[in-house]
Amino acid sequence: MSLTSGKKTTARQRVMICEDEVIVAMDLQMLVEEFGYDVIGPFPGLREAFAALGSERPDIALLDVRLKDGEVFPLADRLRDMGVGLVFQSGHVYDDEIHAKYPKAGCCLKPISPAGLRSALQSAESLSTA
């Protein structure tokens, strides 16, 4: 089930959102769409996200570290391997780990500021190899 709204254009970059908090997920979705991206998700857990990857291929992924069914890193690995630009929402707790594992990934501090998110997405967009 997709909550994607609005028209789809091939030119628009697609952002996969993984976030298990309803409010936050919704907020992110709205913000990302406002920035002019298409949204895949939001997915509350890894299961859903991996399932989505079977049919979808995002350009950028905006990931919360802790998802409903565990930490996001297996998914992040997969996405990185697929060449998807990564942006993490971090609460400082996992910062070190993220930097070590995904040196190119962008980071947005919680709570999200729209401007910060935007620039993070933009730089992720430029890094995306898709």
Next chain:
Amino acid sequence: MDDKHRQHAEGAEGDKERLCIVGIGASAGGLEAIREMLTEARSASNLAYVVIQHLDPNHESLLAELLARHTELRVRQASGGEKITAGNVYIIPPGHGLSVTGGVLNLTEFAQPRGLRRPIDDFFESLALDQGRFAACVILSGTGADGSAGLRAIKEHGGLCLVQEPATAKYDGMPTSAQGTGLVDFVRRPEEIVAAIEQFYALAFERTADRQLANTVEAHLEDICGVVRNFVGHDFSGYKKSTLIRRVQRRIQVLDLADASAYLKRVRSDSKECEILFRELLINVTRFFRDPEHFERLRELAVAPLVRGAGNEDEIRVWIPGCSSGEEAYSIAMMFADEARQQKRSTRIQIFATDIDEQMLRIAREATYPQSALADIPEGMRDLYTIALDGRFRISARIRDMIRFSVHSIVRDPPFSNIDLVSCRNLLIYFGDQLQAIALPIFHYALKPGATLFLGPSETVGRHDHVFAPLDQSARVFRRNNGRPEYPLHLRAAQRGAPQGRRHAAEDSEPPARLDWQDSDVAERILAAYAPPTLRVTPRGEILRSTGRLGKYLEVSPGPESENFAPSLARSGVREALSAILRQVARGNKRTISRDLRAQSEFGVQAFDLIADPLDDGSILLVFRERDRFEPLEDDAYEDLDPTDSHVQSLEHELRDTRARLHTTVEELETANEELKSSNEEMMSMNEELQSTNEELSTVNDELKSKVDELSVANADLTNFFASTALPLVVVDSKMAIRNFTDAIQSIYPFRGTDRGRPLAEVTSSLRRNEEVLQAIGEVMRNGELRQMRVSDRAEDRTWSLVITPYRSRDGDLNGATLVFTEVTDALRLETALKHEGERLRLALDVSGLAVWECDPRRGTVMLDDSGCALLGIDEHRLPLDRMLAPLNEDSRDAVRHALDSSLESGTPIDVVARLNGLGAHARSIQMVGRRIATPQAERVLGVLFDVTEEQDAKDVREMMLREMNHRVKNMFSIISGMVRMAGRQADSVPDLVDGVQTRINALARSHDLTQKTPRGRKFGLEDAIRASLEPYCGDMDLIPGGPEVPVATQELTSLSLLLHEWSTNAAKYGVLGHKPGRLEVGWTREGEIVELLWNEIHDGRVKPDDGAAGFGSTLVQLSAVQLGGSVSVEFGEHERRMILRYVPDER
């Protein structure tokens, strides 16, 4: 002297630090002298000392022990095989002699019985041979003459001789005898002796240019010899140069002169020095039967045949040139006498012993020698030919009479002739080649054809082997050939022309003159045929010799040979005059004539004068001078009996009888005397033995005295110790009687002084179990093992540790026991207190779960107590540090090591938390706390260990919680910020916005409250969530949500709460919870995993279906469902509006 050894000694001359061996000879009173002498000796010098002391062979010697205390040198008793090294003193062991070869000491067995032993001489002789001029000898106090012969050997080989000043000696026999040889270099007090030796050798070594000195001596030798020649009349210039130089050099050293020219001056000005030098140059060693095996050969080859071949009238003539002090001459004389005795022949033997040294000849004529020399004479001859004197012995008159000693130089004076044997031993070796070449022809001339020449062991006939054929080359016995004797023309006229000096005494000229008289055939003939008949008689009338025809005057009658007296043989008419004239001449010692006598024989009468001429040697020459022709007797002419004549004759006959009886008596007396003499000799030898025993005993006595002194000191020490010590001590003997005790024993045994000797068992004791103590003493004395026990007094106030040790006598026998009490009352008290303290500590440790560990950094080991072992899971209590660290994980190991190191270095206290190896959460943690403790013995680290797993776990949990909390708070901020943002997009007015945000926050807060309020043990369920959402709206509304129990996970709560909140607010705003009539039914069912929640708003009025998709609330609901992993659908009935949530609850 042995050339080989001398060269050996000279070869080592360059060596500055060469070892010099000092032989010290001492006997009675020697201990003190040796001590005084060696006290001055310094171990740093290059001198080594060998002490030869007469010792009792049956008594262990303490000499080494006694001397060691007084000298810094190392003193030890020789045991044979020691290499002599400087700074040491070697002591002769009892019952053995010592000799030295190649600088190594050897023990020798004595060949002679006690009393005749001469260990000092023996050692000095071997020392002289071995060390040459690096040997010194010292003769100290003692009786007898041991050492004097050895001294001569030392001197002959160029060594140094010192003697203790006789006045300072306890017994001056040995020093005086040594001094009597005239060969001693220094006479000193004992304490000055070492300095003298050192000075002598210091000079010897200082002159590295020893050669140089030798060279100057060589340069001046001619002059020095000249001075000696002028003074004593003997020319040494033909002697071996090396010997002369060495001996002159010695004198220079002894006198401490600068060089040879100074010495020349001294010799010129000092006649005494000239005399000393003369004597020094003549030193040679001689002794009875020197080289006995050679003498034995000589006896076989020459002496025996000579005696055998000699006729009654023959005289065996022997010449001994260079006889020195006469031993050689007496040896040969004894050998001849003994040979004659064995062959039962009476042979006349004349021995001429000559030397140039009058002083030596004087000794020879004296014929008395030190007792010690007796050992050299073969045993069979000793009794026969020597007479014991006090400490000396004399050669018997029979032997003495065979020898004529005279001053004679073989190279200067005319030689003897018709000699059967020349024995010239150890003289030629001193001669240079030239002198040797002169000497041998002289011997050739002197010897009869076929006669024998006997030389010393290192002498040869050289190139004269064509005239002397060896009979036994090794024994140096040669036979002269039959060649004509040639008078040696080289007897230098120049020398003969100037027979200066005092050497030409009367005795010198007499024997040759007499020899001429006897040996000329012409003279014999004249005497026999043309001269008046003569008789040579002793003053008693015994006929010694006769010439001419004596038949007319003497009557040969058959009878015992002893009737050899002229008066007995005289014919009538001669007898009276003879007796009278003999008496008169013997008395007056003047030439006397008795005229007009008539000798009456069977054939006739002869008128004659009788002349008696006393000769120098005590005999009387009787000359019968015929006055008239012989008147033959007519057959018928009988003479009347002359009464007077007959009376006289009968008187004379009586006299003769009486004389015969007297003679028998005298003979008996002589026999008795002889017996007495021999018993006297026996006594003398016994005396000698006793004397040496006495000497040995006095040595032992000296030693014992010193020992006693030491013992008294030791005893005083012991007494003081016993009196002063606070240690209670008892010594009991083998019968357990009290032998000794200290005053401190009073607290245990109330001994009094008189208790010594009482059995210990009889004395009352303050001990509680005295019987056990007594029993223990018995056991110790039986098995000899030390025993330790603890005893206390009756009141048990005081406790002692008792040590019973076996008391062993010097030979190791068990001879009692020693009891030593050590009071341990205080120690025991302390021990108990300590034990309590320890127990308390242990309890505290056990309760607190503390384990104690101790690290010994030097050994790298750790000690752990039981709880420590349990904590670490180790079995051993003492183990290497590495093994103790093994159970820790790697990081902890390093940390602990580092902490230990820094604690040892700087004393920083240790406080480390270490994790044991283990899996994840099961790993246990221990904390190690410790501190360095420095004891005087060593440093160690002491500390405790305890389990901190729980604390550590709690800490871990806390940290995890904090992380979680942080995460959640952050999340909360995100949610709120998202919520505000969303509300901002949606709200129309500010109150609207505030309301929207606030209600949602409240909903979240409520559901959060729920999680906290849920009673423990019950899980937060779906029903709780629904109730919470509806609570603000329903109030007292009778709404019973129903369904099976479905738990709600925390992560589901937000989504679920928001979803229910949206539904509730919606119902409150537009539906049945608000102003519209109706009711709400909430229920859920569960089929397998899927839960279906039915939210049914039942309106009283008709429900108008809407798409429900519009609006923010709807989006939120949909999203929440997605977040729950489920979906929401809306159904409408006529009066119902049903919302259905299907999801799979997270039940992990």
